[in-house]
Amino acid sequence: MNVSGLSLRDLEYVVAVAELRHFGRAAERCAVSQPSLSAQIRKLEEALGLSLFERTSRKVLLTPRGEAIVAQARTVLEEARRLLALADGSDGALTGRLRLAAIHTLGPYLFPHILPALRSTWPDLTLILSEGRTDSLLEELRDGRLDAVLLALPVEGDGLAAEPLFFEPFLLAHPAGHRLCAAPGLSLNDLDPAELLLLEEGHCLRDQALAACGLSARGGGVHATGLETLRHMVAAGAGCTLMPVLAVKGAAKAEDGRAATVGGLVGYRSFDRTADGPRPPGRVIGLVWRASDPRDRGLRQLADLLRRDLPAGTEPALPRTAD
CATH class of the missing domain: 3.40.190.10 (Periplasmic binding protein-like II)
Structure with missing residues (x-):
């Protein structure tokens, strides 16, 4: 297959199906009809000479080779977003969609506090919120299924950036x-x-x-x-x-x-x-994201915003020391 035959839109379709495990919901996310999305993915599979998904009457599963293709597709899409950001002068800014998650013991109590400031500061940012356990959230973050997570620090592993928010x-x-x-x-x-x-x-x-x-x-x-x-x-x-x-x-x-x-x-x-x-x-609560994310500057600005407006009962992440 020639590189010119690859479409970023098709890669978005594939990633959406991989994340949602459902063709109909993936089509809704991508604002396209399900037949069109399915047809484009079939066309991509034929061009690549492999099956990306196992299709059953009850669920959609990634094939082993499909997992590798989807992982690379996420990287390609992230780099494409970086290119567009450079072109319009917004390199590093928070734009488009932000998939933000928090651990179960934090999300329901912190999200109501931070949402007004987020909506006011970035009114055009589309927020997709979710919750989970630390291990699964970090796995989704590394795989590109999440953009940032709110959890207890420290976290282990290379390739991640973290900013403490509050104690x-x-x-x-x-x-x-x-x-x-x-x-x-x-x-x-x-x-x-x-x-x-x-x-x-x-x-x-x-x-x-x-x-x-x-x-x-x-x-x-x-x-x-x-x-x-x-x-x-x-x-x-x-x-x-x-x-x-x-x-x-x-x-x-x-x-x-x-x-x-x-x-x-x-x-x-x-x-x-x-x-x-x-x-x-x-515990120290922090914001964690991939160090390779082209919106690193914007994510650090998000961390600064969250630090400036501490929730009631919390304290600065680093204890004050005497001068």
């Missing part, structure tokens, strides 16, 4: 009337490991809670599938847990700002900084 403290969520309610101060040492409730394996918050409490990966006997289920387990009196402050602020706001939520059955306490160090247990 999010953990609070202790406990059943109303718990023995720690009346304690004069609260330290991690006051927690009973047998009472500690955790998210199931695969959630980074689980690992962060275990590390904060100095427990092994086997610590905590009862697990929850999500943060809100974890909150309801506390309300049911099953134990205590470490809760990110944004999840606490969001719950309190939803229940008219009451300090105890879930019908008054859950209370929250801050940790004593003098007991556990200059900062309470918590």
Whole structure:
């Protein structure tokens, strides 16, 4: 096949089907009829002499060679966007579509805070939001299925750029009337490991809670599938847990700002900084993207914007030091 026969539009069709695993939804994204999209992909497959997709009545799967072609197609499209940005003088700017994701324990509480500023600063930017677990989000980011992710730092791996945004403290969520309610101060040492409730394996918050409490990966006997289920387990009196402050602020706001939520059955306490160090247990939230992304400058501007407007209850990512 001659290079002149390749169409960037056809590559966009292929990438859309690979990401959505559905020809109809891919056609909607690309603003084209499904028959036209299917015909162009068939034409590309014939020209390449291979099948990109396994087509069944229930789902669409990438073939092994199709996976390699799609990965390269994403690279070609990214470089094409860089070329267009250079041509119109907007190299590095946030334009077009931004696929932004966050970890499950952050997205529902942070997105409402940042969206007004994002829409105001980049009114023509099309935002596609999603959530997931850290490992899967980083895999999608490296594969080009996401443009940027909001998660807890640090992250490992080459080819990624990261900017810290803010420090999010953990609070202790406990059943109303718990023995720690009346304690004069609260330290991690006051927690009973047998009472500690955790998210199931695969959630980074689980690992962060275990590390904060100095427990092994086997610590905590009862697990929850999500943060809100974890909150309801506390309300049911099953134990205590470490809760990110944004999840606490969001719950309190939803229940008219009451300090105890879930019908008054859950209370929250801050940790004593003098007991556990200059900062309470918590996590640093950052923005991560591919270092090769042509919109690197715009993504750093996005990080600056998010740092300037810290969510309630959070602190600057780097602690202030004395002059």
